[in-house]
Amino acid sequence: MPSHIISMRDFSRDEIDVILNRVKEFEPIARGKRSALLSGKLLATLFYEPSTRTRLSFETAMKRLGGEVIDLGALEASSVAKGETLADTIRVIGNYADAIVLRHPREGAARMAAEYSKIPIINAGDGAGHHPTQTLLDLYTIMRESNLSGLKIAIVGDLKYGRTVHSLAYALSLYHADMTLISPKQLVMPDTIKKDLKKQGAVISETSNIEDVIGDVDVLYVTRIQKERFPDPAEYQKVAGSYRITEELLKSARDNLIIMHPLPRVDEIDTSVDRTRYARYFEQSFYGVPVRMALLAIAMEAV
Amino acid sequence: MPSHIISMRDFSRDEIDVILNRVKEFEPIARGKRSALLSGKLLATLFYEPSTRTRLSFETAMKRLGGEVIDLGALEASSVAKGETLADTIRVIGNYADAIVLRHPREGAARMAAEYSKIPIINAGDGAGHHPTQTLLDLYTIMRESNLSGLKIAIVGDLKYGRTVHSLAYALSLYHADMTLISPKQLVMPDTIKKDLKKQGAVISETSNIEDVIGDVDVLYVTRIQKERFPDPAEYQKVAGSYRITEELLKSARDNLIIMHPLPRVDEIDTSVDRTRYARYFEQSFYGVPVRMALLAIAMEAV
Amino acid sequence: MPSHIISMRDFSRDEIDVILNRVKEFEPIARGKRSALLSGKLLATLFYEPSTRTRLSFETAMKRLGGEVIDLGALEASSVAKGETLADTIRVIGNYADAIVLRHPREGAARMAAEYSKIPIINAGDGAGHHPTQTLLDLYTIMRESNLSGLKIAIVGDLKYGRTVHSLAYALSLYHADMTLISPKQLVMPDTIKKDLKKQGAVISETSNIEDVIGDVDVLYVTRIQKERFPDPAEYQKVAGSYRITEELLKSARDNLIIMHPLPRVDEIDTSVDRTRYARYFEQSFYGVPVRMALLAIAMEAV
Known part of the structure; x- marks a missing residue:
């Protein structure tokens, strides 16, 4: 299974089945049952365009698993985007967090980010590209x-x-x-x-x-x-x-x-x-x- | 006691006294004493107009009780407000969190939200309406x-x-x-x-x-x-x-x-x-x- | 050692050495080793001008030490700045958090904040002033x-x-x-x-x-x-x-x-x-x- 999650096309049907069959065990946790599975882990959410539902859904998932989240911030995303290449931002954030959820208006941004990242990238939508x-x-x-x-x-x-x-x-x-x-x-x-x-x-x-x-x-x-x-x-x-x-x-x-x-x-x-x-x-x-x-x-x- | 907190007019004097008398036990926790009372619980803060003090005060309360918070975000609130009815947003967030703190510029918004919500709504101010x-x-x-x-x-x-x-x-x-x-x-x-x-x-x-x-x-x-x-x-x-x-x-x-x-x-x-x-x-x-x-x-x- | 961290000029070389020698023990935690050193503590981040890297770095530090963070928010900072003196904001936030990280465009803002604060102020840059x-x-x-x-x-x-x-x-x-x-x-x-x-x-x-x-x-x-x-x-x-x-x-x-x-x-x-x-x-x-x-x-x- 790829360590980054960029596109559905990276997954075979068998791999998709493995993921789907795994989801069920998380349902009770999503409904409020306590978990510490990701306790001590830190997720960074980088949303270069707003997608509130997706962001909150990831944040909910992380926090209900006992993990923590740092968020780039909607307003700050635009200023970071102006002042620094995505490659540099990904490398800096890779020094902070254990995984990155990335939303970006440019098609292919997630794939490019994965090339520069030492931590897993989860693509939360890249323009006209993918949203696995x-x-x-x-x-x-x-x-x-x-x-x-x-x-x-x-x-x-x-x-x-x-x-x-x-x-x-x-x-x-x-x-x-x-x-x-x-x-x-x-x-x-x-x-x-x-x-x-x-x-x-x-x-x-x-x-x-x-x-x-x-x-x-x-x-x-x-x-x-x-x-x-x-x-x-x-x-x-x-x-x-x-x-x-x-x-x-x-x-x-x-x-x-x-x-x-x-x-x-x-x-x-x-x-x-x-x-x-x-x-x-x-x-x-x-x-x-x-x-x-x-x-x-x-x-x-x-x- | 109502499960939603919308208006002072929903509370009898006796109910207010019950609440006020309960507050005192939380003072030491507000001053830094550790608590895990709301550990594993997730609060969503939805501020459709800024009220920084109120938001931070709720967030402080939740986190000092061991709970977690997801926040709609000031900038995102305006785009969500444009793209979706409050009723739909409330139902989606109700799938994520255990309670919602809602601030909205429209009088009556909190009462309306409560009608659609399966989780408790706490009114943090609705326009010229209430701020209990x-x-x-x-x-x-x-x-x-x-x-x-x-x-x-x-x-x-x-x-x-x-x-x-x-x-x-x-x-x-x-x-x-x-x-x-x-x-x-x-x-x-x-x-x-x-x-x-x-x-x-x-x-x-x-x-x-x-x-x-x-x-x-x-x-x-x-x-x-x-x-x-x-x-x-x-x-x-x-x-x-x-x-x-x-x-x-x-x-x-x-x-x-x-x-x-x-x-x-x-x-x-x-x-x-x-x-x-x-x-x-x-x-x-x-x-x-x-x-x-x-x-x-x-x-x-x-x- | 001063309880506030405002300027390098407040530290003697010996005090700097004490700090630097202490940092090493935090490296494994920064790399993901679990810690509960600041569990139960609450940090407030007040960024009156954006400095995403600095904010995320502090937030990462706090969360990996088991602590929690409340953030004023980039958009809200500007409206708070308009509606209230920094001295008042500092006193209100001092009722919520255990320490404040402050970034402000005005030189001397951090020093002034420290005068009004009952909790430690960490200067994360004040205009043309300091960034210790x-x-x-x-x-x-x-x-x-x-x-x-x-x-x-x-x-x-x-x-x-x-x-x-x-x-x-x-x-x-x-x-x-x-x-x-x-x-x-x-x-x-x-x-x-x-x-x-x-x-x-x-x-x-x-x-x-x-x-x-x-x-x-x-x-x-x-x-x-x-x-x-x-x-x-x-x-x-x-x-x-x-x-x-x-x-x-x-x-x-x-x-x-x-x-x-x-x-x-x-x-x-x-x-x-x-x-x-x-x-x-x-x-x-x-x-x-x-x-x-x-x-x-x-x-x-x-x-």
Whole structure:
């Protein structure tokens, strides 16, 4: 298993399974059971762009395992970024902490940081690049709340630019998932990615209507459609409206359907859906904690 | 006792007495005695507007009780506020922490948060609304440094908009305090509030001169008069000057007078007053720590 | 030994030796060995101007010793600074923490804070004033990686305004070091400082060419030359280029030369130098941790 956690592509399916199977033992700790597994260990969080949920989730994971955290600080990150190369910062922080969680706007930043680091780097998102801990928590949520083998999943939203879904789709292809891609025509998944997914073992189909498949999938994975992608605001309104999940839409859903979303949501899922049996996005955010506990423990060789 | 701490109005006088009597046991811990009462517990601090003293006081309370803290961050709070509803944030943070301290510019935010939260919410101020932990530390300061029963108190400053004094006056009315309200005529306490205080059992009188009552009260509670309240800067200068506490003014004070102020002060209390026997505002800020320790312990059911 | 740590000038050479000799026992803890020396203690970090490395280094030191930290926050510092005098803030924070690390843009701020504080103040830089913990870590680095007695050192860069080098040069003069000062003519060390150094026991010479002395010194201490010091950008470019440390320049260096830099560096040291035997600036940043551990332990009377 790599000592740095940079990209899902560094992990074989067997390695992913090992991680996912390890997460379960951390669930009780994430729910409040005391642990001293990482007591005496120090994690540095370096967020060069804000990602509050990811940062707090890592911090929660570390602290509930008895470890401590030093944080670069959102305001300070920008001034450090101006005054020093990332390579130098990584080497200095490597003198302080036992592992680094890095979020950076530049694609490839995490890989580069790993080259200069004597302590493990965990990539918490690098621009249009990778965000492996999000993918692992998505996989774990499916494993816990649905079923990874024989999975039928619909992925909805911006499939052109969405980093989260590219990484998730890749990982699911290792499990030979049957994926339906749902997006407005402006935001369909690039052909090169689709080709790659099929090569890995995925079954891919596409549609622009959620209604077409809602009765036929185990998981509905919803992501944001960003206004900025549309030159014409009116066009955005039309598109966004047609990809909005409502109670009405769910009438034809399977009983065991689960709805996921990486959060934050804006309007993609109506709040009335929150109280249905299908909603799992808040559980999904919870699973981020035990998943990150497992990754921290693995990175710092505590398990 | 409510599991959330939202407003003083949710507490009966008996419940307030139970809390205040519990605070004393936390004083030695606030002074440095080691405790592991909240060891393994995680507090989230969500400050959507800055209130450094309140945040640090809660953080101190939590950490001296052996607990840990995750903080949303001042800069991140604004970006989270833009990207996600408070209800969603509360549900996500509820997956991480054991209790939430919330400061929000919108009146009613804490009550709303409590409706969505599966973990206790402690209101650290919601706009023009409530700030119950400030009131409890004010009451505790009076109990420790003066006497809550048979209390004669003068409250000075902006009594029209001042959230702190409204909440304090309400709580003191439960103790049938004799209150003299001192403010410039532009900033007198609204009639509806005064009526309510009398109904609860307070004796209320009003004046615009501190000199009138300085020799006759146990407590002088001073608050800021904000420049922004006056359309004419010259008018502000005149008013502010006449509500400034000086050594000279205190010559006719009772020996056992104590002066309180929620801090930060600007010019309301001359620094020469700091070394008089009357000054208690720094002690008051200290008492914020054991008071918040007691509230955290109660909220997390550790006592 | 003074209970506050404000300026190198408050320490005798004997006291400095006591501190430096104490640092060594903290090295294994800085490298990850567990310690509970400051367990139950609370450090407040007040940074009124950003200095991320210094803050994280103190935070690392405190947490690896089992202690806890409360931080004013970069954004909040500016609002606190506006709303309250430093004297009041210090007295409030003195009610929360066991020691304060203070960074402030105003010269003399740390000394003033110490007058109002009932808990130890550690100066982490006050404007053009002092930064004693940087000097102590510089001394410790020389002690560990070279030799403090009989030292021949060249100090390069902005010697007119550079606070770091003034403080270091003063401390080295107590060890009767032989110092060569190297700077562009616009940025030479002021005569009054040189006179003082000589009086303390230093041997001082000056040059504007690094080549003149590179073969003859044990330590090359490099600092930034700030663009802002030059009215003419072209003039800056010329000067900066001639004070750049490269592998080429180091061909005539002694085998046991070490190169130091307080970091962050911009262009003063070419990255190709990083992999030479001479580079010690990252080790230097590491030594900041055990040095600050020792200072925290001394300030909080744990050793």
